Amino acid sequence: MARGKLVAGNWKMHGVAADLGEVNAISMAAETARIDVALCLPATLIERAVRAARGFAIGGQDVHQADKGAHTGCVSAAMLLDAGARLTIVGHSERREAQGESDADVKAKAEAALSAGLDVILCIGESDAVREAGHAVDTVCGQIDASLPESIADPARFSVAYEPIWAIGTGKVPSTDDIAEMHAALRGRLIHKFGEAGKLVRILYGGSVKASNAVEFFAVPDVDGALVGGASLNAADFVPIVEAASAQAS
Numbered sequence: 001m002a003r004g005k006l007v008a009g010n011w012k013m014h015g016v017a018a019d020l021g022e023v024n025a026i027s028m029a030a031e032t033a034r035i036d037v038a039l040c041l042p043a044t045l046i047e048r049a050v051r052a053a054r055g056f057a058i059g060g061q062d063v064h065q066a067d068k069g070a071h072t073g074c075v076s077a078a079m080l081l082d083a084g085a086r087l088t089i090v091g092h093s094e095r096r097e098a099q100g101e102s103d104a105d106v107k108a109k110a111e112a113a114l115s116a117g118l119d120v121i122l123c124i125g126e127s128d129a130v131r132e133a134g135h136a137v138d139t140v141c142g143q144i145d146a147s148l149p150e151s152i153a154d155p156a157r158f159s160v161a162y163e164p165i166w167a168i169g170t171g172k173v174p175s176t177d178d179i180a181e182m183h184a185a186l187r188g189r190l191i192h193k194f195g196e197a198g199k200l201v202r203i204l205y206g207g208s209v210k211a212s213n214a215v216e217f218f219a220v221p222d223v224d225g226a227l228v229g230g231a232s233l234n235a236a237d238f239v240p241i242v243e244a245a246s247a248q249a250s
């Protein structure tokens with residue numbers, strides 16, 4: 001079984017009702033694309049976006065590991081599903097940094113989301129200082145080892161996103177050789193943890209992906225799609241990335 005590509009957008013803290021037209025416009029491309037497409041939106045928009053989205057999945061950007069309880073401001077997996085979400089991001093570097101989320105937290109979130117029935121995109125990535133010091137691969141492999149759920153029932157429902165922190169929103173990108181080296185190392189860790197199923201987990205690249213560089217990234221071995229921030233906010237920027245992945249789908 002081959003890994004189909006996934007292009008997922010992350011709107012972060014952007015988007016109100018007036019932006020739902022972009023979801024509609026993305027639907028037109030997603031319906032004919034030969035890949036999986038998703039948009040991870042602010043929780044406040046999920047339910048309305050689900051009604052507007054055709055041919056692709058709407059997701060959340062984070063989930064709490066508990067089913068329910070005294071966790072002010074947090075959203076559970078059951079709540080995301082209730083709003084119509086089909087997936088969630090966990091472990092984005094902005095949450096690891098600003099909310100102090102540890103690898104153990106990210107693992108617990110991934111396990112809670114998967115067991116509730118959400119697909120998961122689990123993010124990992126190194127800082128500029130770590131890359132400069134020559135420790136990028138070791139550090140990111142350590143992160144994935146400590147963040148992966150104990151088991152995955154269906155590898156098609158679980159993706160890893162390699163997102164070098166220094167590339168997020170900066171316009172700076174790693175070389176394709178560096179991406180290939182990292183994705184090969186991550187594939188090794190996935191196989192070590194999950195055996196044959198590890199070959200079927202998608203590894204996305206994220207960090208300043210745009211229409212102008214997407215074709216090059218999607219041609220790298222073990223790059224199974226992209227997690228896209230800024231360029232997912234409007235259809236004019238996002239659709240060409242979807243089309244680039246779709247054109248390379250076998």
Ligand code: PEP
Binds near residue numbers: 163
């Ligand atoms: C992200 O935040 O996940 C991301 C990849 O952002 P950008 O595409 O804007 O670099």
